[in-house]
């Protein structure tokens with residue numbers, strides 16, 4: 111360990127340790143009690159603060175930042191109230207197991223009075239409300255311990271299985287007093303889960319060879335460990351179908367011609383005898399039927415960096431806790447040397463046809479007939495995908511359902527785009543996520559694909575994009591509705607589905623371009639498919655060449671179920 115003594119205010123020390131730990135950005139919303147911390151942050155040229163106007167956006171920026179390169183992020187929110195306000199998006203960070211360090215400052219609610227503005231009830235510690243959504247939480251009392259707390263928090267958060275860590279720092283220490291302590295300049299580097307034994311990996315490879323109809327199920331552990339390319343080649347080698355959990359579709363790109371999309375649909379299409387799960391947190395809907403999906407599967411093999419990747423397979427047949435990236439790389443080597451890919455030609459042909467048929471039907475349902483002054487969802491998906499690939503590939507942060515990316519056309523290439531989601535599905539992620547992703551992706555282009563409903567949760571994030579001049583393209587898939595919710599209302603068998611008159615899901619009379627304009631963000635509305643490619647190319651040129659953000663509001667067919675109309679049950683006058 112290399113550590114160097116430093117004398118400074120506790121705020122200087124906290125910021126200096128962030129810098130020493132390689133942190134480039136602090137995502138934050140400010141408050142008066144931490145004035146000297148923000149002073150120290152602004153004074154240090156080696157780190158930048160990114161200000162969001164709501165704590166949810168602070169968290170969504172930080173979370174998505176980590177989703178690009180699996181590098182940890184740091185966020186600061188104001189006292190107990192700011193922490194409480196960020197929880198909706200901390201949910202996505204926790205559910206996705208993302209390496210985010212949350213720093214809050216805390217007032218003393220025990221010594222003089224037990225009731226102070228903006229802080230938690232004295233009966234609960236300052237790091238208590240984040241407990242259900244954090245890997246670990248600590249309270250820091252001694253300013254000399256700040257470097258240790260920060261360095262340890264980053265290390266814990268970014269050690270697989272990743273997860274958020276919260277440190278609550280008593281704000282009494284944020285004065286002008288000079289403190290001497292050690293800044294930690296080195297550590298063990300990145301910690302990984304251990305390497306699986308060759309015997310274990312041979313067993314998994316053997317089952318991919320011997321099973322009649324195996325399904326490769328890949329989740330977040332794959333990209334977090336850098337195993338995506340190996341996983342993709344392993345799938346191609348054995349000609350196996352691929353599925354992803356709905357929470358993380360990045361394990362193997364959806365452009366892979368054997369990708370069957372999300373697990374719940376893939377499993378019915380494939381009807382596998384064996385599931386090989388790599389780095390996947392399998393989940394359910396909290397219903398008895400959750401397990402029906404896998405009851406008919408003869409055996410399940412699972413490998414992942416922690417028990418969370420193995421625990422939801424009842425009677426698991428074969429489980430290994432190990433680093434996914436290494437395992438995939440080694441399994442591919444074993445496959446190439448001992449199992450000629452020609453042996454799987456007929457399986458591969460069959461699976462490519464199966465996936466292709468499935469994808470075609472998915473696309474057909476989203477294409478339909480042309481509607482005047484509307485863009486069909488599949489056209490939007492294709493446009494985004496092809497224009498971004500035309501630039502060599504980029505990142506798409508997605509928070510919308512109207513134009514689902516799992517309808518994209520197949521086509522593996524070096525310029526395939528990377529598709530990121532808010533893992534927990536907690537709305538309000540998309541606007542901030544694009545900012546965090548762009549800061550991490552640096553030169554790669556980023557499209558923030560945001561539903562109209564999603565936009566309105568976090569529209570003040572548009573201001574952050576402008577204020578810090580983050581050059582990214584927002585694409586609003588505007589169906590004038592909470593479309594996914596409207597669909598569920600339509601299937602519910604209640605009055606709304608009987609009458610086709612909907613309340614609570616219609617978002618009418620809102621203009622995203624005007625909202626953007628008010629925050630200083632230029633944009634335009636697209637109502638026709640005619641020159642949609644050219645418009646997207648022009649918009650991305652503005653972003654990439656003029657180095658500034660831009661917004662496209664794309665009008666899609668209504669998100670209400672077919673024939674549905676809007677209702678309003680209450681108006682005050």
Ligand SMILES: Cc1ncc(C[n+]2csc(CCOP(=O)(O)OP(=O)(O)O)c2C)c(N)n1
Nearest residue numbers: 510511512536537561562563564592593594
């Ligand atoms: C915190 C939170 N509140 C409510 C929901 C329920 N919900 C799911 S999607 C959605 C609206 C999505 O609207 P939009 O972004 O327009 O998507 P689309 O129309 O494409 O379905 C809502 C309210 C949620 N997922 N998270």
Ligand SMILES: [Mg+2]
Nearest residue numbers: 561562591593
């Ligand atoms: Mg919508």
